[in-house]
Amino acid sequence: MTTTNTKINETREQLTNALKRLAQADRPSLSQTVKRDLLEMVALDAKLALAALDEPIDENVIDRATIVRVYSGKPGCGCGCRGNYSTNPATITRVVNKMNARSEEVVLSSGIYALEDDERYNWAYTYDSIGQNVDESSSR
Ligand SMILES: [Zn+2]
Secondary structure, three states, rough: OHHHHHHHHHHHHHHHHHHHHHHOOOOOOOOHHHHHHHHHHHHHHHHHHHHHHHHHEEEOOHHHHHHHEEEEEEEOOOOOOOOOEOOOOHHHHHHHHHHOOOOOEEEEOEEEEEEEEOOOOEEEEEEEHHHHHHHHHHHO
């Protein structure tokens, strides 16, 4: 998520630069040489922005700041009988770090990140997922 935002910001920055230079190049007082230089920079900015868009984005890297609860337990049941839910900050950080080390295996569904294998289930709940649950339980 952080990765995605960084990429989008980089792209925006390059496009903003390109627009500024394009506006500068439009001034009648400029010599042909200066205009050419500015337009070449615009072309380069646009190329960099395109390259940033094409880079693979890892959607499943978890932003620790968005996680409010984690679960870690043996497969089979998520009620708590085979593992533990935790809102302890240190535990959240430990589980999120473990999940991010294998981010290519992490899946996101309804605001909950999951990393599951034969040994263990790891789930990380975003604030959004908890909010949705609260809304469901409070509406009769
Ligand atoms: Zn159970």
